[in-house]
Amino acid sequence: xxxxxxxxxxxxxxxxxxxxxxxxxxxxxxxxxxxxxxxxxxxxxxxxxxxxxxxxxxxxxxxxxxxxxxxxxxxxxxxxxxxxxxxxxxxxxxxxxxxxxxxxxxxxxxxxxxxxxxxxxxxxxxxxxxxxxxxxxxxxxxxxxxxxxxxxxxxxxxxxxxxxxxxxxxxxxxxxxxxxxxxxxxxxxxxxxxxxxxxxxxxxxxxxxxxxxxxxxxxxxxxxxxxxxxxxxxxxxxxxxxxxxxxxxxxxxxxxx
DNA sequence: CCCCAGGCACAGC
DNA sequence: GCTGTGCATGGG
Numbered sequence: 001x002x003x004x005x006x007x008x009x010x011x012x013x014x015x016x017x018x019x020x021x022x023x024x025x026x027x028x029x030x031x032x033x034x035x036x037x038x039x040x041x042x043x044x045x046x047x048x049x050x051x052x053x054x055x056x057x058x059x060x061x062x063x064x065x066x067x068x069x070x071x072x073x074x075x076x077x078x079x080x081x082x083x084x085x086x087x088x089x090x091x092x093x094x095x096x097x098x099x100x101x102x103x104x105x106x107x108x109x110x111x112x113x114x115x116x117x118x119x120x121x122x123x124x125x126x127x128x129x130x131x132x133x134x135x136x137x138x139x140x141x142x143x144x145x146x147x148x149x150x151x152x153x154x155x156x157x158x159x160x161x162x163x164x165x166x167x168x169x170x171x172x173x174x175x176x177x178x179x180x181x182x183x184x185x186x187x188x189x190x191x192x193x194x195x196x197x198x199x200x201x202x203x204x205x206x207x208x209x210x211x212x213x214x215x216x217x218x219x220x221x222x223x224x225x226x227x228x229x230x231x232x233x234x235x236x237x238x239x240x241x242x243x244x245x246x247x248x249x250x251x252x253x254x255x256x257x
Numbered sequence: 258c259c260c261c262a263g264g265c266a267c268a269g270c
Numbered sequence: 271g272c273t274g275t276g277c278a279t280g281g282g
Contacts, residue, residue: 023263121263128262131280179278184265220265241263 004064007071011059013084015106016052024110024230025120026077027129028136029159040156042140043073047147047156050074056106079108079233096251110230114198116159117231118216121223122184131177138176139185143168162198165189184218191216206236 020032020039030041039050046067053060063074075081088101119139124132143164144157160168166189173182192198201212206228213224225239240248 122265124262125264126262126277127264127279128281130262132263134280174278177279180276181265181278218265222264226263239263242261243263 005068005070007063009061009063009071009075009080011054011061011080011106013056013088013106014059014061014078014080014108015056015104016050016061018056018104018107019078019110022104022107025112025117026110028120028123028133029116029140042144042147042156042158043067043070043077045145045147045158046070048074050078059106077111079111082108084108109235111233112230113159114202114227114231115162115192117227118188118192118198118213118219118223119159119165119185121226122188122218123178123181124226125181125218125220125223127181135177139165139173139178142172142176162189162193166193181218187217188219202232206234209234210237 016032016037016039017034020027020030026039026041030039032039037052039052041048043065044067046065048063048065048067048070051062051064053062061074061078063070067073084106092098092101120132120136123135127135140157140159143160145160145164146154147156147158149155165185168186168189170182170186173185178185196212196215201209204212209228209232210224213219213227214221219227222239222241225237228234229237229239
Protein backbone atom coordinates (compact mmCIF):
# COMPACT_ATOMS: atom_id res chain seq x y z
CA UNK A 1 0.00 0.00 0.00
CA UNK A 2 0.95 3.59 -0.45
CA UNK A 3 3.00 4.59 2.50
CA UNK A 4 5.51 6.88 0.95
CA UNK A 5 8.27 7.80 3.31
CA UNK A 6 9.63 11.27 3.51
CA UNK A 7 12.77 12.34 5.28
CA UNK A 8 14.60 15.57 5.70
CA UNK A 9 18.23 16.51 5.84
CA UNK A 10 19.61 19.95 6.56
CA UNK A 11 22.72 20.91 4.66
CA UNK A 12 25.54 23.42 4.60
CA UNK A 13 27.99 23.84 1.73
CA UNK A 14 25.82 21.67 -0.45
CA UNK A 15 24.23 22.65 -3.74
CA UNK A 16 22.21 20.21 -5.82
CA UNK A 17 22.66 22.04 -9.10
CA UNK A 18 26.42 22.38 -8.86
CA UNK A 19 26.72 18.78 -7.86
CA UNK A 20 24.59 17.48 -10.69
CA UNK A 21 25.86 19.71 -13.39
CA UNK A 22 29.34 18.50 -12.55
CA UNK A 23 31.12 15.31 -13.32
CA UNK A 24 29.57 12.43 -11.45
CA UNK A 25 28.03 9.26 -12.87
CA UNK A 26 24.55 9.90 -11.47
CA UNK A 27 24.41 12.81 -13.89
CA UNK A 28 24.27 10.33 -16.73
CA UNK A 29 21.22 8.33 -15.76
CA UNK A 30 19.55 10.31 -12.96
CA UNK A 31 17.21 13.12 -13.88
CA UNK A 32 18.00 16.54 -12.55
CA UNK A 33 15.24 19.09 -13.02
CA UNK A 34 16.55 22.58 -12.60
CA UNK A 35 13.15 24.28 -12.45
CA UNK A 36 11.82 21.98 -9.74
CA UNK A 37 15.21 21.60 -8.09
CA UNK A 38 14.75 17.88 -7.95
CA UNK A 39 16.89 14.87 -8.64
CA UNK A 40 15.31 11.52 -9.41
CA UNK A 41 17.28 8.32 -9.70
CA UNK A 42 16.89 4.56 -9.36
CA UNK A 43 18.38 2.96 -6.24
CA UNK A 44 17.95 -0.78 -6.15
CA UNK A 45 14.31 -1.55 -6.80
CA UNK A 46 13.04 1.88 -5.83
CA UNK A 47 13.01 5.34 -7.27
CA UNK A 48 14.50 8.07 -5.10
CA UNK A 49 13.43 11.66 -5.38
CA UNK A 50 15.42 14.43 -3.77
CA UNK A 51 14.26 18.01 -3.64
CA UNK A 52 16.53 20.85 -2.64
CA UNK A 53 15.47 23.99 -0.79
CA UNK A 54 17.57 26.97 0.20
CA UNK A 55 21.11 27.57 -0.94
CA UNK A 56 24.62 26.33 -0.39
CA UNK A 57 24.96 28.21 2.89
CA UNK A 58 21.86 26.80 4.45
CA UNK A 59 19.79 24.19 2.65
CA UNK A 60 17.36 21.38 3.10
CA UNK A 61 16.80 18.15 1.22
CA UNK A 62 13.43 16.45 1.16
CA UNK A 63 13.72 12.83 0.17
CA UNK A 64 10.82 10.68 -0.94
CA UNK A 65 10.89 7.01 -1.77
CA UNK A 66 9.68 3.67 -0.51
CA UNK A 67 12.80 2.49 1.25
CA UNK A 68 13.43 2.71 4.99
CA UNK A 69 17.20 3.19 4.79
CA UNK A 70 16.92 5.90 2.21
CA UNK A 71 18.08 8.84 4.27
CA UNK A 72 21.33 7.12 5.10
CA UNK A 73 21.75 6.14 1.48
CA UNK A 74 21.35 9.72 0.30
CA UNK A 75 23.75 11.07 2.93
CA UNK A 76 26.34 8.55 1.80
CA UNK A 77 25.71 9.03 -1.88
CA UNK A 78 25.87 12.82 -1.80
CA UNK A 79 28.70 12.69 0.73
CA UNK A 80 26.82 15.10 2.94
CA UNK A 81 29.11 14.39 5.87
CA UNK A 82 32.19 15.65 4.08
CA UNK A 83 33.75 18.50 5.99
CA UNK A 84 33.64 21.04 3.19
CA UNK A 85 35.21 23.87 5.17
CA UNK A 86 38.18 21.70 5.91
CA UNK A 87 38.40 20.62 2.26
CA UNK A 88 38.14 24.20 1.05
CA UNK A 89 40.87 25.26 3.46
CA UNK A 90 43.16 22.61 2.00
CA UNK A 91 42.49 23.28 -1.67
CA UNK A 92 42.43 27.08 -1.49
CA UNK A 93 46.02 27.26 -2.66
CA UNK A 94 45.77 30.37 -4.83
CA UNK A 95 43.36 32.99 -6.14
CA UNK A 96 42.15 30.75 -8.96
CA UNK A 97 41.09 28.08 -6.51
CA UNK A 98 39.61 30.61 -4.11
CA UNK A 99 37.46 31.96 -6.89
CA UNK A 100 36.37 28.46 -7.95
CA UNK A 101 35.46 27.54 -4.40
CA UNK A 102 33.31 30.63 -4.07
CA UNK A 103 31.66 30.18 -7.44
CA UNK A 104 30.88 26.49 -7.00
CA UNK A 105 30.28 26.37 -3.27
CA UNK A 106 28.44 23.18 -2.42
CA UNK A 107 29.60 21.08 -5.35
CA UNK A 108 30.17 17.63 -3.92
CA UNK A 109 31.99 14.58 -5.11
CA UNK A 110 29.42 11.80 -4.98
CA UNK A 111 29.70 8.15 -4.03
CA UNK A 112 28.12 5.76 -6.49
CA UNK A 113 27.65 2.11 -7.15
CA UNK A 114 30.93 0.74 -8.60
CA UNK A 115 29.30 -1.02 -11.53
CA UNK A 116 27.18 1.98 -12.49
CA UNK A 117 30.30 4.09 -12.32
CA UNK A 118 32.26 1.65 -14.45
CA UNK A 119 29.63 1.60 -17.17
CA UNK A 120 29.23 5.37 -17.20
CA UNK A 121 32.92 6.04 -17.51
CA UNK A 122 33.59 3.41 -20.13
CA UNK A 123 30.96 5.21 -22.16
CA UNK A 124 32.55 8.57 -21.39
CA UNK A 125 35.79 7.93 -23.24
CA UNK A 126 36.38 10.05 -26.32
CA UNK A 127 32.81 11.27 -26.04
CA UNK A 128 30.81 14.31 -25.01
CA UNK A 129 28.48 14.73 -22.05
CA UNK A 130 25.29 14.95 -24.06
CA UNK A 131 26.01 11.71 -25.83
CA UNK A 132 27.24 9.96 -22.69
CA UNK A 133 23.91 10.75 -21.11
CA UNK A 134 21.95 9.60 -24.10
CA UNK A 135 23.79 6.29 -24.39
CA UNK A 136 23.61 5.57 -20.66
CA UNK A 137 19.92 6.35 -20.44
CA UNK A 138 19.26 4.21 -23.46
CA UNK A 139 21.05 1.23 -21.89
CA UNK A 140 19.22 1.64 -18.58
CA UNK A 141 15.89 2.06 -20.31
CA UNK A 142 16.37 -0.97 -22.47
CA UNK A 143 18.07 -3.46 -20.17
CA UNK A 144 17.15 -2.36 -16.65
CA UNK A 145 14.36 -4.00 -14.72
CA UNK A 146 11.04 -2.35 -14.06
CA UNK A 147 10.60 -0.17 -11.03
CA UNK A 148 6.93 -0.15 -10.10
CA UNK A 149 4.83 2.27 -8.11
CA UNK A 150 2.17 1.13 -5.64
CA UNK A 151 -0.34 0.66 -8.42
CA UNK A 152 1.98 -1.57 -10.39
CA UNK A 153 2.81 1.00 -13.02
CA UNK A 154 6.32 1.14 -14.38
CA UNK A 155 7.79 4.45 -13.22
CA UNK A 156 11.42 3.84 -14.08
CA UNK A 157 14.09 1.26 -14.81
CA UNK A 158 16.76 0.09 -12.43
CA UNK A 159 20.38 0.25 -13.49
CA UNK A 160 21.16 -3.09 -15.18
CA UNK A 161 23.45 -5.43 -13.23
CA UNK A 162 26.65 -7.01 -14.49
CA UNK A 163 24.67 -10.18 -15.20
CA UNK A 164 21.98 -8.22 -17.04
CA UNK A 165 24.53 -6.62 -19.33
CA UNK A 166 26.55 -9.78 -19.84
CA UNK A 167 23.56 -11.06 -21.81
CA UNK A 168 23.44 -8.02 -24.04
CA UNK A 169 25.04 -8.34 -27.48
CA UNK A 170 27.52 -5.93 -29.02
CA UNK A 171 24.94 -5.18 -31.67
CA UNK A 172 22.44 -4.15 -29.01
CA UNK A 173 24.99 -1.86 -27.35
CA UNK A 174 25.62 -0.35 -30.76
CA UNK A 175 21.90 0.26 -31.13
CA UNK A 176 22.09 2.26 -27.91
CA UNK A 177 24.69 4.46 -29.60
CA UNK A 178 27.74 3.13 -27.79
CA UNK A 179 29.81 2.97 -30.97
CA UNK A 180 33.28 1.46 -30.60
CA UNK A 181 32.73 1.22 -26.83
CA UNK A 182 30.14 -1.51 -27.38
CA UNK A 183 32.65 -4.30 -27.19
CA UNK A 184 34.22 -2.79 -24.06
CA UNK A 185 30.82 -2.81 -22.36
CA UNK A 186 30.21 -6.39 -23.40
CA UNK A 187 33.59 -7.59 -22.18
CA UNK A 188 33.39 -5.58 -18.96
CA UNK A 189 29.97 -7.03 -18.14
CA UNK A 190 31.13 -10.57 -18.83
CA UNK A 191 34.34 -10.10 -16.87
CA UNK A 192 32.73 -8.38 -13.89
CA UNK A 193 29.88 -10.86 -13.65
CA UNK A 194 32.15 -13.90 -13.73
CA UNK A 195 35.81 -13.27 -12.90
CA UNK A 196 35.81 -10.24 -10.66
CA UNK A 197 34.15 -9.11 -7.45
CA UNK A 198 33.55 -5.39 -7.59
CA UNK A 199 32.54 -5.28 -3.92
CA UNK A 200 35.57 -7.16 -2.74
CA UNK A 201 38.13 -5.02 -4.53
CA UNK A 202 36.68 -2.02 -2.74
CA UNK A 203 38.57 -3.15 0.34
CA UNK A 204 41.89 -2.80 -1.46
CA UNK A 205 43.99 0.31 -1.16
CA UNK A 206 43.97 2.83 -3.99
CA UNK A 207 46.93 1.49 -5.96
CA UNK A 208 45.82 -2.10 -5.84
CA UNK A 209 42.21 -1.17 -6.61
CA UNK A 210 43.28 0.79 -9.64
CA UNK A 211 45.38 -2.09 -10.86
CA UNK A 212 42.40 -4.43 -10.58
CA UNK A 213 40.10 -2.01 -12.37
CA UNK A 214 42.52 -1.64 -15.26
CA UNK A 215 42.21 -5.35 -15.91
CA UNK A 216 38.79 -4.52 -17.31
CA UNK A 217 38.94 -4.00 -21.06
CA UNK A 218 38.08 -0.40 -21.85
CA UNK A 219 39.21 0.84 -18.44
CA UNK A 220 42.49 2.72 -18.59
CA UNK A 221 44.26 5.11 -16.27
CA UNK A 222 41.74 7.93 -16.31
CA UNK A 223 38.57 5.84 -16.17
CA UNK A 224 40.07 3.75 -13.36
CA UNK A 225 40.66 6.95 -11.39
CA UNK A 226 37.05 8.02 -11.96
CA UNK A 227 35.80 4.67 -10.70
CA UNK A 228 38.16 4.72 -7.72
CA UNK A 229 37.00 8.21 -6.78
CA UNK A 230 33.29 8.17 -7.50
CA UNK A 231 32.57 4.45 -7.27
CA UNK A 232 34.68 3.67 -4.21
CA UNK A 233 35.32 7.00 -2.55
CA UNK A 234 39.10 6.84 -2.87
CA UNK A 235 39.94 10.50 -2.49
CA UNK A 236 43.57 9.94 -3.49
CA UNK A 237 42.36 9.50 -7.06
CA UNK A 238 42.73 12.57 -9.23
CA UNK A 239 41.25 11.89 -12.67
CA UNK A 240 42.71 14.14 -15.32
CA UNK A 241 40.44 14.52 -18.31
CA UNK A 242 41.04 16.86 -21.24
CA UNK A 243 39.29 19.72 -19.43
CA UNK A 244 41.30 19.41 -16.25
CA UNK A 245 44.49 19.13 -18.28
CA UNK A 246 43.56 22.11 -20.40
CA UNK A 247 42.68 24.23 -17.36
CA UNK A 248 45.81 23.30 -15.46
CA UNK A 249 47.97 24.11 -18.45
CA UNK A 250 46.24 27.41 -18.97
CA UNK A 251 46.27 28.51 -15.36
CA UNK A 252 49.50 27.08 -14.06
CA UNK A 253 51.78 26.84 -17.06
CA UNK A 254 50.89 29.88 -19.11
CA UNK A 255 48.85 32.76 -17.78
CA UNK A 256 49.28 32.57 -14.03
CA UNK A 257 46.38 34.03 -12.08
C1' DC B 258 33.40 19.83 -45.31
C1' DC B 259 36.22 19.67 -41.08
C1' DC B 260 36.95 19.17 -36.01
C1' DC B 261 36.13 17.55 -31.56
C1' DA B 262 34.14 15.15 -27.38
C1' DG B 263 35.18 13.50 -19.48
C1' DG B 264 40.55 7.73 -23.55
C1' DC B 265 41.55 3.40 -24.84
C1' DA B 266 43.99 -0.66 -26.93
C1' DC B 267 47.21 -1.79 -29.81
C1' DA B 268 51.27 -1.44 -32.92
C1' DG B 269 55.76 0.03 -33.78
C1' DC B 270 59.81 1.82 -31.94
C1' DG C 271 58.94 2.20 -21.53
C1' DC C 272 57.29 5.85 -24.80
C1' DT C 273 54.74 7.86 -28.86
C1' DG C 274 51.43 7.62 -32.64
C1' DT C 275 47.02 6.21 -34.53
C1' DG C 276 42.30 4.50 -35.35
C1' DC C 277 38.00 4.49 -33.37
C1' DA C 278 31.46 5.15 -33.79
C1' DT C 279 28.66 8.82 -33.61
C1' DG C 280 26.47 13.33 -33.47
C1' DG C 281 26.81 18.33 -32.94
C1' DG C 282 29.13 22.76 -33.91
